[in-house]
Structures are given as C-alpha cells and as structure tokens.
Amino acid sequence: MLEKDTIITYNNPKSPVSEAYRVLRTNIQFLSVDKPLKTILVTSSGPKEGKTTTIANLAVILAQGGNKVLLIDTDLRKPMLHKVFLLLNDRGLTNLLTLQKDAMSFIQHDVVKNLDILTSGRIPPNPSELLSSNAMKSFLENVKNKYDIVLMDSPPVGGITDASIISTYADGTILVVKSGKTEIDAVKIAREILDNVNANIIGVVLNHLDKKAVGNNYYPYYYYNDDEEKTKKLRKKTKVDRRQK
Numbered sequence: 001m002l003e004k005d006t007i008i009t010y011n012n013p014k015s016p017v018s019e020a021y022r023v024l025r026t027n028i029q030f031l032s033v034d035k036p037l038k039t040i041l042v043t044s045s046g047p048k049e050g051k052t053t054t055i056a057n058l059a060v061i062l063a064q065g066g067n068k069v070l071l072i073d074t075d076l077r078k079p080m081l082h083k084v085f086l087l088l089n090d091r092g093l094t095n096l097l098t099l100q101k102d103a104m105s106f107i108q109h110d111v112v113k114n115l116d117i118l119t120s121g122r123i124p125p126n127p128s129e130l131l132s133s134n135a136m137k138s139f140l141e142n143v144k145n146k147y148d149i150v151l152m153d154s155p156p157v158g159g160i161t162d163a164s165i166i167s168t169y170a171d172g173t174i175l176v177v178k179s180g181k182t183e184i185d186a187v188k189i190a191r192e193i194l195d196n197v198n199a200n201i202i203g204v205v206l207n208h209l210d211k212k213a214v215g216n217n218y219y220p221y222y223y224y225n226d227d228e229e230k231t232k233k234l235r236k237k238t239k240v241d242r243r244q245k
Contacts (some may be wrong), residue, residue: 006053006084009060010112021061024205026232031202033173039145040202041074041170043154043163045190050177050207052080055153063114067148070107072118074152074166076127079120085111092121097135101143116147131165141171157190158187174202179209 009018028037042055052075059071072093075079082089085224090174096106096118107118124130128176143150154163167173173194177187194201 006097007056007060009057009064013064018057018061019242021057024058025061025065027203028172030062030178035171038147038174038204039085039150039152039170040139040165041152041154041167041173041199042176043167043173044156044176044178045182045186046156047078048160049156049182052153052155053082054174054176054205054207055151056081056084059115059117059151059158062149062151063112067114067133069115069145070118070143070147070150071115072150072152074122074131074162075155076120076130077155077160079123081117081181082119083085085113085117087117087119089119089121089145090104094121094124094130096112096121097130097133100135128161128165131162133218137169157193158186164193164199167194171197171200172202175204177204177206179206181208183188 007019008015012018028040031037040057042051044051055071059069062122065067071081073079074093075081076094076231079089079092081087082092091106093106096103103118107116108120109116111117130136140150152166154166175187175190175194192202
C-alpha cells in the first residue's frame with residue numbers, strides 16, 4: 001500500500017490528476033523522439049513546492065506505460081521518497097557510494113510493477129562530495145544500461161550545490177513551481193544557476209494551481225517546454241466529474 005494522498009497515479013489512476021501526469025509523460029516522450037532522455041532530474045527553486053510528489057507520480061505513470069524505471073532519491077539532506085513509498089531507508093544511495101558494492105543489492109525492486117527505487121540511505125556529513133564523486137558517475141552510467149529511464153529527486157536548487165551537481169549527469173532537468181508560493185525571482189535565479197552548469201532544462205511543471213482561477217469544473221495542468229530559448233506552452237484541462245468526488 002503506497003501513501004494514499006501522494007501517489008495518486010497508483011491509488012486513483014482514473015482521476016484528473018493522474019491524467020495530468022499522463023500528459024506530462026507524453027510531453028517528455030515527444031521531447032525525446034530524436035534523442036532519448038535516459039536520465040531526468042526533478043528539482044525546484046525552494047522547499048515544499050511538490051517536487052517529490054511530482055517525481056513519484058511521474059515514476060509510477062512511466063512504469064504503468066511499460067517502461068522499466070529506476071527512481072533515485074538523491075536528496076541526501078532531507079530525503080522523502082522512502083516515506084512516500086513506505087520503504088525502509090537503512091540502506092540506499094549513500095551506502096552504495098561509500099561501500100562501492102553492486103548497485104542492484106541496494107535497490108528495492110518492483111515497488112510498483114516496472115518501478116525500482118533506490119532510497120537515499122542514511123544522511124551523510126558530506127552530501128555534495130558524495131554526489132560529485134567518481135562513484136556516483138560510475139553508478140549512473142551503469143544503471144542507464146539497465147533501465148529505460150532513471151529519475152532523480154534532488155534537493156532544491158537554492159542555497160546548496162547538490163542539484164547543480166546532479167543536473168550535470170542528467171539528460172534533462174524539470175523544475176517544479178508551486179502556484180501562489182514560488183516567487184518569480186526565485187525561479188529565475190534557479191534557472192540561472194542551472195544554466196551556469198549547462199543543465200538541459202526541458203520544462204517547468206506548475207502545480208497547486210487554484211481551481212477558482214480557471215473555473216471550478218476543471219483540474220488545470222501546465223507544462224512548459226523550452227526550445228531554443230523560445231517557450232512553448234502546452235495546456236491540458238480535464239473536466240472533473242463531481243459525482244466521483
């Protein structure tokens with residue numbers, strides 16, 4: 001049993017929210033027609049913007065689509081994926097990187113069909129050093145050959161270098177923005193930080209949009225795709241059947 005309120009794509013696959021994540025999956029697939037996005041980082045400009053919820057549901061929806069998915073908690077400061085998926089976290093990424101043993105022995109397999117998860121492990125004293133290590137680079141190169149797609153949940157961009165480090169390993173980076181909370185300047189700064197390390201920002205997910213802003217009969221979902229400095233907006237509105245609430 002997964003965390004009911006967070007993993008909506010698993011617990012309520014017919015909901016409008018789940019449909020929104022299918023749209024996100026489709027958009028990512030369109031982006032990777034010529035060059036597959038094997039590794040994707042999901043981050044945010046600040047804390048509590050919904051990045052872990054976003055990546056957890058994205059992982060499930062990709063797995064439901066038949067992809068073999070590895071979801072990694074690379075937030076070695078305030079890890080959350082083990083709580084979301086109700087998993088033990090006594091062994092994980094930090095153990096793998098320090099012990100440098102076979103990665104498969106630390107990964108928790110088939111948490112959901114086609115979805116494997118590597119939790120963070122115990123919080124280390126040197127997160128940035130571990131994430132920038134040769135062991136981390138070698139591990140990612142190894143698992144890329146074993147999975148269709150590897151998703152990485154990272155700390156927020158602001159204040160620490162962890163997300164910037166991990167973004168250099170990713171084929172694509174997605175920024176999560178919380179409507180009504182995230183300041184525009186914070187998003188701009190986050191983008192500048194990622195641009196400085198040549199991160200490939202493939203889009204922004206806007207969540208927690210107030211339904212009153214667009215009408216009570218719709219669940220809104222936005223996805224922005226940057227293409228050669230030109231921003232294209234794809235918008236999906238799915239009508240909510242009030243009788244199912």
